[in-house]
Amino acid sequence: MFSLVGLPDTAVREAKERVRAAISSAGFRFPYRRITVNLAPADIPKMGSAYDLPIALGVLAAAGEIEPAASGVVALGELALDGTIRSVRGGLGAAITGRAEGLPCLLPATSAAEASLVGGADVRGVRSLAHAVAVALGEDPGIRPSPVRAAVVTEHRADLAEVRGQSAARRALEIAAAGGHHLLFHGPPGCGKTLMARCLPGILPTLTDDERLDVARAWSAAGRRLAAGDHPPFRSPHHSATVAALVGGGSGVPVPGEMTLAHHGVLFLDEIGEFPAHLLNTLRQPIEAGEVHIARKGVSVTFPCDVQLVGATNLCPCGHHEDGSGRCKCSPGAIERYRRRLSGPLVDRFDMRVSVARVEADDLLGPGGEASESVTGRVASARQIQRDRGCLNRNLGRGALDCLPWESAAADLLRSALDRLDLTARGWDRVRKVARTIADLGGDEVVGEAHVAEALAFRGRL
Amino acid sequence: MSRADRLRLAFAGLHPDRTRGLLDSYGSAGRVCRAIGAGTVDVPAYARQAAVAPVDALVEILGRVGVAAVYREDDEFPDHLAELPDSADLLFVRGTLPTTPMVAVVGTRRCSRYGRALAGSYGRAIAASGWPVVSGLARGIDGAAHRGVVDGGGVGVAVLGCGPDIIYPREHRQLHDDLIARGGAVVTEYPPGTPPHGWRFPPRNRIISGLSAAVVIVEAAETGGALVTATMALSHARVVMAVPGDIDRPTSKGCNLLICDGALPVLDPADLVEALSFVPGLPPPEAGPSGHVDPVMAAVGSTGSTLEELTIALALPIHEVAAAVTRLEIAGLVRWEGEVITVSR
Numbered sequence: 135m136f137s138l139v140g141l142p143d144t145a146v147r148e149a150k151e152r153v154r155a156a157i158s159s160a161g162f163r164f165p166y167r168r169i170t171v172n173l174a175p176a177d178i179p180k181m182g183s184a185y186d187l188p189i190a191l192g193v194l195a196a197a198g199e200i201e202p203a204a205s206g207v208v209a210l211g212e213l214a215l216d217g218t219i220r221s222v223r224g225g226l227g228a229a230i231t232g233r234a235e236g237l238p239c240l241l242p243a244t245s246a247a248e249a250s251l252v253g254g255a256d257v258r259g260v261r262s263l264a265h266a267v268a269v270a271l272g273e274d275p276g277i278r279p280s281p282v283r284a285a286v287v288t289e290h291r292a293d294l295a296e297v298r299g300q301s302a303a304r305r306a307l308e309i310a311a312a313g314g315h316h317l318l319f320h321g322p323p324g325c326g327k328t329l330m331a332r333c334l335p336g337i338l339p340t341l342t343d344d345e346r347l348d349v350a351r352a353w354s355a356a357g358r359r360l361a362a363g364d365h366p367p368f369r370s371p372h373h374s375a376t377v378a379a380l381v382g383g384g385s386g387v388p389v390p391g392e393m394t395l396a397h398h399g400v401l402f403l404d405e406i407g408e409f410p411a412h413l414l415n416t417l418r419q420p421i422e423a424g425e426v427h428i429a430r431k432g433v434s435v436t437f438p439c440d441v442q443l444v445g446a447t448n449l450c451p452c453g454h455h456e457d458g459s460g461r462c463k464c465s466p467g468a469i470e471r472y473r474r475r476l477s478g479p480l481v482d483r484f485d486m487r488v489s490v491a492r493v494e495a496d497d498l499l500g501p502g503g504e505a506s507e508s509v510t511g512r513v514a515s516a517r518q519i520q521r522d523r524g525c526l527n528r529n530l531g532r533g534a535l536d537c538l539p540w541e542s543a544a545a546d547l548l549r550s551a552l553d554r555l556d557l558t559a560r561g562w563d564r565v566r567k568v569a570r571t572i573a574d575l576g577g578d579e580v581v582g583e584a585h586v587a588e589a590l591a592f593r594g595r596l
Numbered sequence: 597m598s599r600a601d602r603l604r605l606a607f608a609g610l611h612p613d614r615t616r617g618l619l620d621s622y623g624s625a626g627r628v629c630r631a632i633g634a635g636t637v638d639v640p641a642y643a644r645q646a647a648v649a650p651v652d653a654l655v656e657i658l659g660r661v662g663v664a665a666v667y668r669e670d671d672e673f674p675d676h677l678a679e680l681p682d683s684a685d686l687l688f689v690r691g692t693l694p695t696t697p698m699v700a701v702v703g704t705r706r707c708s709r710y711g712r713a714l715a716g717s718y719g720r721a722i723a724a725s726g727w728p729v730v731s732g733l734a735r736g737i738d739g740a741a742h743r744g745v746v747d748g749g750g751v752g753v754a755v756l757g758c759g760p761d762i763i764y765p766r767e768h769r770q771l772h773d774d775l776i777a778r779g780g781a782v783v784t785e786y787p788p789g790t791p792p793h794g795w796r797f798p799p800r801n802r803i804i805s806g807l808s809a810a811v812v813i814v815e816a817a818e819t820g821g822a823l824v825t826a827t828m829a830l831s832h833a834r835v836v837m838a839v840p841g842d843i844d845r846p847t848s849k850g851c852n853l854l855i856c857d858g859a860l861p862v863l864d865p866a867d868l869v870e871a872l873s874f875v876p877g878l879p880p881p882e883a884g885p886s887g888h889v890d891p892v893m894a895a896v897g898s899t900g901s902t903l904e905e906l907t908i909a910l911a912l913p914i915h916e917v918a919a920a921v922t923r924l925e926i927a928g929l930v931r932w933e934g935e936v937i938t939v940s941r
Contacts, residue, residue, distance in 0.1 A: 302903040305914040320935070449934060489935035491904040550926050572915070587919035591903065595932055 138189075140173030143181045149213075152183075153190045156213040160263040165197035179433065181387050184222035187211035187240065190263055191270060204270035208232040209240040209260075217263040221245050223357035226350050229255040240266055246279035251350045253343065292332040295505035299491070303330050306488035306592050308509055311337045312516035313527035313571030315485035315564075316421070316443040318406070318594065323453040325490045327446035331402050332368075334444060336506040338400070339514045340364040345398045352397045352438060356390045367399035373408040377416050381426050382437050388428040393420055393439035406445040407472055417443075421483055424529070442528065445484065449473070485528070485564040486592040516574040527571045535566045543583035544569070551590055565589045600651040601625040603665060606686050607646035607654050607787040608632065610639060612799040616682065625685075646787065661761040661788045663688045671695070676877065677806040680832055684785035684803060688760040691781035694751055697809035697877040698728040700829075702801075702822050703737025704815050704847050711737055711815035711847065713940070714839060716744035716928065718812060721865030723750020726882030727872065728780070730755060730807045732800065732821070733772065735765050737814045742771050745780075747928060752780040755804045757797035759790035801825040802832075809877035810835040812862060816850030823850050826859070835875045837862045892920045893939065896930055900938035 136150050157164045171189055173180045188209045195205040210228045212220040225245025232239035233255040241249055246259035258276025260266040268274035294304065303319065307330055310317040319327040341349060341364055349367060371380055371392040378384050382391035393401055403409060420426035424440040450469040464472075520526055524534075540548075548566065551557055557565070566581075569589035573581045602625040605615060618628045618637065631637045632647040639647075646654070658665060666672045667686045674695045677683050687693070699722050701715060719741040722729050729745045731738040733754035745752035752775045756764070760782060763769050772782060785803065786796060801821055805811055805828035813836070816822035829836050838859040841848025855861045862868045873881050895901060895909040907917045921937055924930045931940045 300904065301907045301914045302918070305918070489902055489904070491902055547922075547926065551922075554926050554928065584915070584919045587922040588915050590922040590925070591918035 135168040136171075137169070138171045138173065140171075140176045141179040142173060142185075143179065145183050146173070146180045146185055149183065149186045149189050152186050152213045152215060153193060155215040156186070156217040156263050157190055157194065159215065159217040160267070162194055162199045162267075163197075165193070165199075169193060169196075182222065183212035183220075184210045184224060186213040187219060187260075187263070187266060191266065194267065200267055201271055204267060206237060207240050207270050208235065208237050209266065209270070210245065211240070211242045211260065211266070213263060219260055219262055219266065223354060225249040226252065226347075226354035229257050230351070232256065238270075240269055240276070241279075243277050243279070245354075246277065248350055248354055250279040251347060292329055293336055293506045294333045294509060295502040297326060297329060297333065297503050300326065300330065300503070303488050303490045304503060306486055307334060308337065308513065309568060309571055309575065309592065310334070310442070310444070310486055311509075311513045312575050313485075313520070313567060314442045315528050315568055315571065316445075316483055318445040318447065318484040318487040319490050320447045320449055320487065321490035322492055323448060325492045327490045328404055330490060331400075331404070331444045331446055333506060334400050334402075334442075335365055335368040337509045337513050338366045339510065339517050341366055341398060348438060349398050352390055352394045355437070356395060358395065365399075367396050368402060369393075369396040369399065370402040370404060373403070373405055373410075373413075375413070377413060380413060381416055381420060381439075382428050382435075383430075387433065388430060388435050388437075390437045391426075393417065393426060393441060394437040396441040397438045398440060399442070400444055401439075401441040402444045402446075404446050405448070407447045407451075407475055411475055418483060440529075443483065482558070482560065482594065484594045485568055487594045488592055512575055515577070516571065519574045519577075520571075527567045527574070530567050530570065532563055535563060535570070538566075538570060539580045541580050541582045544581050544586045547583050547586045547590075551586075555590070555593075556595075557593070561593060565593050568592060598626055599667060601629050602667065602685055603651060603654055604629045604647050604649060606665070606688075606785065607649065608639065608643035609646065609787050609790050610643055611795065612682075612684065612785060612802075615685075619685075657788055658688070663690050663760045663788060665689075666693065674807055676809070677803070680802075680806050682802055683806055687783045687785055687803075688787065689781055689783045690760050691776035692779055693753060693781040693783055694728040696728065696879070698730040698753060698807050699872060699878070700730045700804050700808035700811040700825065700834075701737070701741035701814060702731055702804065702811065702816075702825050703741075703813055704817055704820055704822055704850075705734050705736035705738075706817075706847060707736040707740070707815045708845070708847060711839075711841075712740040715740035715814045716747075717865045717940075718814065718868055719744025719750070719752075720748035720928075721869050722872065723748035723752070724882075725869050725872070726750075727878055728753060730804055732757070732797075732804060733764075733768055733782070734821075735768075737822070739768055739771060741814070742768075742775060746771065746774045746778055749778065751778065753807065754780075754782045755800050755807070756782060756784040756786070756792075757800045758784065758792035759786050759788045760784050761788045762790065762792065764792040797821055798824050802828040805829040805832050805834055808834055810837060810872055810875045812868065813838045813851050813854060813859070815839065815841065815847045816854075817846055818849045818853065820850065823854075826850075826854055835860065837868070837871060839863075890924065890929075892917070892924060893929060896924075896937055896939055900933065900936040902935050903937065906937065 154164055194200045195202045208228050208231055210222055212222050219242045221242040221244040225241045226248050229239050229249035229252040238256040240258055240260050243259035246257050249257045257279050258269050259279050260269050269276040369392045380391045381393050382388050420439050425436050425438050427436050450464040450472050452464050569581050569585045572585040572588055605625045622628045629647040632639055632644055665686050666689050668678045676697050701718055715737045723745040728751040730753040731741045742752050758764050763772050801824045805825055811829040811834055813822050826836050836859040838851040838854040840861050895906050907914050930937050
């Protein structure tokens with residue numbers, strides 16, 4: 135008689151069979167008496183196969199097969215029938231718990247690698263149930279996890295040196311990188327919008343230790359191996375993605391979506407006009423709040439998504455509207471519909487917008503621009519100023535903006551901008567944030583008139 | 597004629613034609629006032645009260661509302677107005693009234709958005725050329741022209757159809773204050789406290805015409821104040837210019853008819869400035885800092901440019917170009933059309 139209580143799902147219920155077989159295969163005796171495994175707290179649903187290893191260790195300790203001391207560990211892992219341990223997601227969370235409790239953490243070798251990101255955690259990789267018992271008893275040191283290698287994701291990265299011309303788009307990209315501002319690129323097809331966006335990760339500063347841990351946690355929750363190492367993640371979902379893929383969800387335990395995978399990094403929506411309107415609307419609130427809440431029957435989770443949103447779009451379905459080529463054959467109605475889709479509430483969320491012009495032949499053959507490496511230096515020092523002030527300029531609230539020092543001419547310009555330009559209250563705050571970043575890039579303590587004027591030129595309009 | 601009696605007569609606030617008629621009949625302001633006081637001339641009670649009031653009381657009212665009375669023979673009174681037979685005998689002035697000939701920009705109150713924008717850019721262009729601009733502070737074209745002048749840093753004069761202490765329409769209070777603050781003036785021949793009666797407006801149009809060397813009608817219906825001003829201008833031998841419009845639009849009919857009758861058609865602001873530079877009485881246009889063409893404006897050109905194109909054309913750093921574009925946009929000189937920066941008209 136072997137029963138599992140504490141709201142197990144099917145996968146957890148099946149642990150009984152795996153645990154029984156694995157214990158036998160590992161050379162231990164499975165106790166023949168009534169066994170009740172209580173997964174506490176009893177009112178939270180338990181899902182997945184990661185409980186196999188802890189259940190097996192618990193059963194063995196309770197049956198007196200091994201020293202009770204062996205249960206003083208944090209363990210996660212799925213057992214095969216022959217006793218070997220398979221990888222599971224959530225290793226990072228286990229390591230964080232282990233560190234907090236001061237307990238060693240037994241994890242499948244692959245999960246151990248990501249868990250080793252948690253500084254100070256005693257993470258030991260284990261191969262099989264027998265190995266796990268040995269490690270838990272201190273008879274074996276376990277497999278030392280090799281730290282996650284910073285695999286460079288080449289297809290996402292581009293260097294600004296490859297970009298010819300485009301001084302306006304370059305400048306906008308630098309400001310956006312420095313303040314973490316949401317940026318919308320638009321222009322005709324083939325002008326380099328996507329290339330510019332892919333240059334962004336290369337000029338962002340590397341993640342701090344805390345940020346790296348946050349990112350690793352998010353990726354671990356999604357059961358993904360972190361690929362970018364020290365660099366901010368760059369996610370570029372296709373416009374055919376589902377809501378669940380973008381914001382998170384799925385059946386059972388909600389899994390983080392692309393927004394959370396882009397936490398502390400960049401969420402790039404290429405051809406943003408092709409994304410269905412309901413998808414764009416779903417993104418609005420999480421982007422504003424920096425986190426996404428997913429409520430399911432009985433489960434409610436919150437995933438972080440402090441992302442920098444970068445969009446790229448044409449101005450009409452064929453993309454040649456107003457590009458000077460006269461090739462656009464879209465009807466005015468189609469252009470209007472396309473614009474309306476963009477000018478919906480999402481585009482209002484972009485702090486900056488800039489057009490990327492078609493590159494002239496001379497520019498194309500000419501020398502490339504300033505390389506990413508030298509831009510990164512300016513971005514990093516602007517970020518340092520922001521860190522000293524408290525937060526990234528993107529996340530400055532209205533109160534904080536009001537308290538910042540503004541030159542009187544800058545305040546006058548802002549006031550006349552409110553009067554004369556079609557600026558909403560939200561748009562006004564966005565301009566002030568961007569102006570603050572421009573001042574930070576210049577190392578100026580007080581925001582001046584020129585900073586505000588430049589921020590206004592890059593403001594979102596549609 | 598004593599200045600005290602002339603002040604009393606002005607304070608009576610009669611219709612200007614009637615005042616002139618009475619002066620012709622009685623010979624002097626003193627005699628007119630005495631006739632009013634004696635009841636020989638039938639006038640409203642407020643007029644009789646003013647005609648016999650002690651002059652100190654009237655001067656005190658002027659002091660209280662911050663208005664100066666400028667007599668026809670005074671140095672502060674523009675000569676080109678004073679020499680007209682139907683000139684006002686004295687003007688109530690708040691601010692500084694330029695004594696050189698001005699350019700009048702007038703039009704209908706019920707104007708189109710196009711007309712309003714045009715009036716603004718004309719106002720700015722004339723102001724930039726150094727000529728003072730006179731108009732009527734009314735809604736519509738007048739207000740837009742005044743606003744253009746103020747924004748262009750020029751001197752503007754508003755001629756009111758009510759007392760100098762009354763702002764009509766009320767939404768032009770800021771404009772009124774701006775005009776005075778920028779070295780212009782608000783003038784009227786009606787005494788303090790005079791409400792804006794409908795019949796008082798056509799006579800004030802002759803002051804607008806009288807103060808100017810050229811009158812530009814931006815939008816006008818077939819009947820209305822703007823055409824009254826045009827008629828006055830013809831009788832004052834002023835140059836009349838009109839902006840052509842759609843032939844079937846009611847608010848352009850007046851202008852189109854004026855052009856048929858020989859008024860000078862004007863096109864864009866540059867064309868207007870060029871035409872005005874040939875008007876007798878106006879000094880040559882200033883090519884001062886406000887008059888010279890901004891290099892960024894020149895680079896924007898008539899067909900518009902993107903930010904990127906401007907940066908290349910001006911060979912300036914992008915942050916300077918972006919800031920310059922915003923300043924021009926705030927000044928209403930350029931606007932964004934999608935990605936293209938264009939000169940706004």
